[in-house]
Amino acid sequence: MSTGELLTTPLTADLLRGALDPEHTERGLLPHRLPARARAQNTDGRLATAQSQPSGVRLVLRTRATVVELDTLPTKRVYVGVPPRPDGVYDLLVDGRLTDRSHVPGGNILTIDMTTGSAEVTPGPAGTLRFDGLPAELKVVEIWLPHNETTELIALRTDAPVEPVPAPDRRVWLHHGSSISHGSDAASPTTTWPARAAAIGGVELINLGFGGGALLDPFTARALRDTPADLISVKLGINLVNADLMRLRAFTPAVHGFLDTIREGHPTTPLLVVSPLLCPIHEDTPGPAVPDLSGIAEGKLRFRASGDPAETAAGKLTLGVIREELARIVAQRAVGDPHIRHLDGRELYGEKDFAELPLPDALHPDAAAHLRIGERFADLVLRAG
Incomplete structure (x- = not known):
């Protein structure tokens, strides 16, 4: 079949996994990871x-197609004074095996000024992703969308019919966390630490990791409550420190309330509370974290903690304070909840890991560290049951 003879398949929610609320737009389908009610309250x-x-989030279909084209409208971030970020990566899996990677040119540009906090969107054109040379036999094709680019799906074309794939008969792992769980500096969508852990552990991932957004918001707790899952994990702490959002007096009841809400919908589902990974700038120093602009001229963006360690006496949060309090909260709740557990985040990334794979910007793990964290989580949690 020539390019002009490709079949167009409507983009519908049953072709997507990992999105809680795919929105039908004038142009196509926009995956959201929070439901409309939560977005309205944010x-x-x-x-x-x-x-x-x-x-x-991934597009999953069964087909004999040898050619798959996907038109998308990405929104790409540009930071003033910092070299352009690489285009978001699309991972192609055929019957569960990574087969190809690509990107989509063009798109909207979101320009962010770290010094003022301003952001401006410049509209741009949609682009086309094309994978060809696929095997002609019946197979399951997955296109994992870029973890770090808003991606509106416009059109899907193939040289053979496609059909949705029923949800696999395996455990669903629902995870919530910060930018590290979102994917931060991972190399591609299947190499974020949650995606890597899910692949090793043989579970179906729903990732509610949000850059800067693990802040104990009640609407996020309700989204977790209302999403079917066989295992739930919540990784809490780093955003509360680097945003300097609350004090210890507010933190403890907020954690209890967050967990109480999850338990309303999942009274006996295994629930894992994960404390922060090692992050030296915030281990004993409160936030907020602020950009260190000294390296901007060389294209390097780093962060530093701007709080005073002495302020912890007045209730300001550090990672050390949060780890201790999360362990205490989980131990207290476990008396009446045999299905809750605690995991110290330093078991996933600790001092030895930092010495070998330091945080490039002082906050976020690099691509190699993401793989290590995912493998550790799979070994400690998913394989261990």
């Missing part, structure tokens, strides 16, 4: 952007 533009970036 007033944070950063979280609105993060939940629309489809980390863990």
Whole structure:
């Protein structure tokens, strides 16, 4: 079949996995990772952007097609004074095996000024992703969307009919966390640490990791409550410190309330509370985290903690304080809840890991560290049951 003879298949929600609320737009389908009710209650533009970036979201179809084309409209971030970020990556899996990677040119541009906090969107054109040379036999094709680019799906074309794939008969793992869980500096959508862990552990991933957005928001807890799952994990702490959002007095009841809400919908589902990974700038120093602009001229963006360690006496949060309190909260709740567990995040990434794979910007793990964290989580949690 020539390019002109490709079949067009309507983009519908049953072709998507990992998105809680695919929105039908004038042009196509926009995957959201928070439901409409939560989005309506949110007033944070950063979280609105993060939940629309489809980390863990993939297009899944069964077909004999040898050619797959996907038109998308990405929204790409540009930081003033920092070299352009690479285009978002699309991973192609055929029958579960990574077969190809590509990107989509063009798209909208979201320009962010770290010094003022301003953001401006410049509209751009849609682009086309094309994978060809696929085997002609019947197979399951997955296209994992870029974890760090808002991606509106416009059109799907193939040289053979496609059909949705029923949800696989395996456990569903529902995870919530910060930008590290979102994917931060991972190399591609299937190499974020949650995606890597899910692949090793043989579970179906729903990733509610939001850059800057693990802030104990009640609407996020309700989204977790209302999403069917066989295992739930919540990784809490780093955003509460680097945003300097609350004090210890507010943190403890907020954690209890967050977990109580999840338990309303999942009274006996295994629930894992994960404390922060090692992050030296915030281990004993409160936030907020602020950009270190000294390296901007060389194209390097780093962060530093701007709080005073002495302020912990007045209730300001550090990662050390949060780890201790999360362990205490889980131990207290476990008396009446035999299905809750705690995992110290330093078992996933600790001092030895930092010495070998330091955080490039002082906050986020690099691509190699994402793979290590995912493998550790799979070994400690998913394989261990």
